[in-house]
Amino acid sequence: MKKIISILLISLLFISCKGQTSKAIQTIDVKSFAEKLQTTEKPQLLDVRTPEEYAVEHIENATNVNWNGSDFVAKASNYDKTKPIFVYCKVGGRSGQAAEKLNELGFTTIYNLDGGIMKWNAAGYSKPSSAKIGMTKAEYEKLLISDKKVLIDFNAKWCGPCKKMAPYLEKMKVELKDKVIIIKIDADENKTLCEELKIEALPTLLLYENGKEIWKNIGYISEEDLKKHL
Numbered sequence: 001m002k003k004i005i006s007i008l009l010i011s012l013l014f015i016s017c018k019g020q021t022s023k024a025i026q027t028i029d030v031k032s033f034a035e036k037l038q039t040t041e042k043p044q045l046l047d048v049r050t051p052e053e054y055a056v057e058h059i060e061n062a063t064n065v066n067w068n069g070s071d072f073v074a075k076a077s078n079y080d081k082t083k084p085i086f087v088y089c090k091v092g093g094r095s096g097q098a099a100e101k102l103n104e105l106g107f108t109t110i111y112n113l114d115g116g117i118m119k120w121n122a123a124g125y126s127k128p129s130s131a132k133i134g135m136t137k138a139e140y141e142k143l144l145i146s147d148k149k150v151l152i153d154f155n156a157k158w159c160g161p162c163k164k165m166a167p168y169l170e171k172m173k174v175e176l177k178d179k180v181i182i183i184k185i186d187a188d189e190n191k192t193l194c195e196e197l198k199i200e201a202l203p204t205l206l207l208y209e210n211g212k213e214i215w216k217n218i219g220y221i222s223e224e225d226l227k228k229h230l
Contacts (some may be wrong), residue, residue, distance in 0.1 A: 017157045024103045027096065027112040030123045037086060044095070046076070048098040057191065059088065059120065060127055062213065067094045073105065074160075081107045088113035088120070091201055115200055118187070122200035134190030137197075144211045149151040154194065154204040155189055156187045161220035162203045168223040172230075180230050 028036070037043050047058045047066035058064070067089070068193045076098075079085055085107050089095040092115050099112040113120065118128060146151050153169060155162035173182045187194050187202055200218075207215040207229060215229050 005038040008036045012126060016123045024108060025099045025110045025112060027114050028126060029114050030119050031097045032085065033113045034125055040084055044079050044083060046085065048087055049089050049095050053090065054124060057117065059117065067098045074100060078107060081105065084109040084111060086111045089116045089119050091116040092112045098169060122198040125225050135193045137193060140193055143183055146181055150208040151180055151182045151230065152206040153182065153184045154199050155184060156202050160204045164220060165203060
């Protein structure tokens with residue numbers, strides 16, 4: 001009986017801890033994130049991507065604290081734990097992990113941007129810039145001119161699902177070359193195009209026929225399921 005009671009107490013303690021974590025971390029959409037930033041006095045805003053990514057683009061007034069850096073905890077600990085802290089990355093994976101760590105460090109209110117800066121840009125919240133990064137839309141549209149179907153694969157080097165899909169996409173390039181042209185586009189190297197096409201998550205697959213989009217997939221898809229659409 002004592003053993004059963006002990007197990008129950010441990011279970012209740014575990015549930016309680018999980019409850020506290022969920023209260024501290026709030027993963028919110030772009031609109032809510034923007035509104036909270038605007039209404040919070042001197043918001044603590046962390047871009048947890050790499051310095052290289054941060055240098056290319058970042059949300060205005062954000063500070064770069066690299067989640068993958070060895071000094072993340074040391075730098076994050078300098079912020080006020082009693083005040084709200086905002087975190088974001090490219091699509092939400094790293095910021096979600098950073099939010100969990102901030103919770104462990106004792107931060108009481110953590111706002112994590114759902115979908116990261118890609119959704120932020122796609123929703124039109126990015127600061128206007130005249131700088132063009134990568135392919136233009138006109139150049140992109142030329143890629144779609146073909147008597148075959150054209151599959152565009154928007155990906156990134158750091159994207160886990162993209163890496164998982166890469167081998168079979170390369171294989172399909174050869175196997176289906178008489179029916180489909182498969183083109184890979186790095187989202188980081190073609191930021192302007194991604195914003196214009198409102199690409200808000202990776203991987204994103206777009207299938208075209210006669211220059212018109214006929215199918216779209218966001219996120220991982222198996223080789224078998226993809227072939228059904230081709």
